[in-house]
Amino acid sequence: MTPRPGWWSRNWASLAAIAAMAGVWEILSFIYTAEAAPGEPMVPGWEIVFGRTLLSLADYWGGGLGVASVAEGAPPSYTAAVLAIISNSFDTIVRLYTGLIAGAAAGTALGLAVSWSPWPRRVVDSPLQFLRTLPLLAMVPLFQLWFGTEFIGKVAFVAYGIGVIFFAGVANAVRNVPQIFIDNARTFGASRATLYRTVIFPAILPELRATMLLALGTGWGAVLGAEYLGAQSGLGYMIVYSEQFAYLDRMFFVALLFVLYASVSYALFDRVSRRLLDWTAKSGQVSATL
Amino acid sequence: MSDVKIEASALSRSYRRADGAEVKALSAVDLRIEAGQFVCLVGPSGCGKTTLLQIIAGLVPPSGGNIVVNGQRVTAPGPSRGMVFQKDSVFPWMRVHANVEYGLSCRGVAKAERQKVAAQYLERVGLSHVAGAWPRELSGGMLKRVAVATVFANGADVLLLDEPFGALDYVTKRQLHDVLLTLWAEGEAGRRRTVVFVTHDVDEAMILADRIVVLRAGRVVDDLAVAADRPRTTDALLLPGMVRIKHILLTHLGLEAAR
Ligand SMILES: Nc1ncnc2c1ncn2[C@@H]1O[C@H](COP(=O)(O)OP(=O)(O)OP(=O)(O)O)[C@@H](O)[C@H]1O
Numbered sequence A: 001m002t003p004r005p006g007w008w009s010r011n012w013a014s015l016a017a018i019a020a021m022a023g024v025w026e027i028l029s030f031i032y033t034a035e036a037a038p039g040e041p042m043v044p045g046w047e048i049v050f051g052r053t054l055l056s057l058a059d060y061w062g063g064g065l066g067v068a069s070v071a072e073g074a075p076p077s078y079t080a081a082v083l084a085i086i087s088n089s090f091d092t093i094v095r096l097y098t099g100l101i102a103g104a105a106a107g108t109a110l111g112l113a114v115s116w117s118p119w120p121r122r123v124v125d126s127p128l129q130f131l132r133t134l135p136l137l138a139m140v141p142l143f144q145l146w147f148g149t150e151f152i153g154k155v156a157f158v159a160y161g162i163g164v165i166f167f168a169g170v171a172n173a174v175r176n177v178p179q180i181f182i183d184n185a186r187t188f189g190a191s192r193a194t195l196y197r198t199v200i201f202p203a204i205l206p207e208l209r210a211t212m213l214l215a216l217g218t219g220w221g222a223v224l225g226a227e228y229l230g231a232q233s234g235l236g237y238m239i240v241y242s243e244q245f246a247y248l249d250r251m252f253f254v255a256l257l258f259v260l261y262a263s264v265s266y267a268l269f270d271r272v273s274r275r276l277l278d279w280t281a282k283s284g285q286v287s288a289t290l
Numbered sequence B: 001m002s003d004v005k006i007e008a009s010a011l012s013r014s015y016r017r018a019d020g021a022e023v024k025a026l027s028a029v030d031l032r033i034e035a036g037q038f039v040c041l042v043g044p045s046g047c048g049k050t051t052l053l054q055i056i057a058g059l060v061p062p063s064g065g066n067i068v069v070n071g072q073r074v075t076a077p078g079p080s081r082g083m084v085f086q087k088d089s090v091f092p093w094m095r096v097h098a099n100v101e102y103g104l105s106c107r108g109v110a111k112a113e114r115q116k117v118a119a120q121y122l123e124r125v126g127l128s129h130v131a132g133a134w135p136r137e138l139s140g141g142m143l144k145r146v147a148v149a150t151v152f153a154n155g156a157d158v159l160l161l162d163e164p165f166g167a168l169d170y171v172t173k174r175q176l177h178d179v180l181l182t183l184w185a186e187g188e189a190g191r192r193r194t195v196v197f198v199t200h201d202v203d204e205a206m207i208l209a210d211r212i213v214v215l216r217a218g219r220v221v222d223d224l225a226v227a228a229d230r231p232r233t234t235d236a237l238l239l240p241g242m243v244r245i246k247h248i249l250l251t252h253l254g255l256e257a258a259r
């Protein structure tokens, strides 16, 4: 086995590409100087984003922990800004992951149920196929009217969006499990529950990985969508609030936070799933073998 | 008189292929297999050997006729009939030892006991050194041996083996013949197990079988008793009676003209 190249030699090209992107943005900010509102550039350069913009996020700190809020008359401070970022991010992430876990569990359970026996299929399949075709973002106002600004409303919305994806992904993956494995388990006298635990579930895991990646993307979108309309906190709320005042730089800053959080959650998921899927053959390495 | 273990009467099975054609995989098969018998099924490719085994296992329902094992009509698979499949059936998501323990864990055998039995059968098929490996790290022949060890470890009373050693080299094959014959002889309460063994290999059939059933185009066309003493040496295959059987089999397979 050839030694694994170091982290730096594996990643320098990607890092350079990202740095180049940042550079292009900075150059654009000098060339294209139009403003959305007086003092609000359409393309805020990095010196603005990590200076004035960051400081202005103190507006979203509601006070507490000995740090007074801007609304109470305190001048904006970096401490308040960082606290604002942490608390709003925390709210969004809790909504996202509560919804994600609930939706993934419910979707997986229903997806397995439709293959279990004919009755769940008859009862569950058609309604869920119907729900699947409803566009997710079009449902945001509906959920807002139902739940108002309640925590449960945002969680339910995320869970709904992700549950539908998981249901379809799991039901499809179960259909793709090779018959030979099912036959093999049955000749050993595996009960139906044992069959699901020892054969169906592990066999669908590789496909569930793709479903999970899709669901993570949808989940971030869904939690934002839910916060646009019905929240008093969270990253989506910060974006909507900024939009009303044409604070383009703040919207951009929050978008960057999204990129950061989404990347971290993808990376974490990748590590966990790699361990669970150690048994699958390494594939997709065309470039290494050609 | 010994008791009948497997009884197929007027068994038939047809498939409708995706192109609409009707395939008769088995037609009117009558077969009685006594408890403790070692039966080899031979016949040209596509003659219905796998289909017959799947029906006995309970994986495929017959289109017509009856299949009775242990005095009971077969309607579903069960642990009393172990099957080694022609295709790869080893679970890729379980390490080799976990695969071999699978049947035992389905029956609720305690972990320590399971591990002991699995280790013993892995040893017998010569795979102790890969007990902790993933199946993807094994060769085709090794995978086959894992499947064999799994079925043997489960100790079913009836063993249905679909070309289990077809992919193996000569030496390994001969070693596994001995393992199989030992296992066959050591059934519960000193009674032999019942084995139905599908093979393309005429010599393999003559080394192993009490009886060779020849299938062609979904029908039983011959049923030969092999009386030679065991263990059968290379010389035993040269006895006049055995040579006569070999000629008959080769004729059935179309390799020799009828005499
Ligand atoms: N699931 C199926 N659908 C359609 N046709 C089938 C199916 N399974 C088997 N057949 C057909 O039934 C016939 C008998 O197949 P079978 O697998 O029993 O043959 P076999 O004797 O085991 O052959 P081989 O020695 O090549 O394994 C073949 O013509 C095959 O095409």
Ligand SMILES: [Mg+2]
Pocket (backbone or CB within 6 Å): B049, B050, B051, B086, B162
């Ligand atoms: Mg076959």
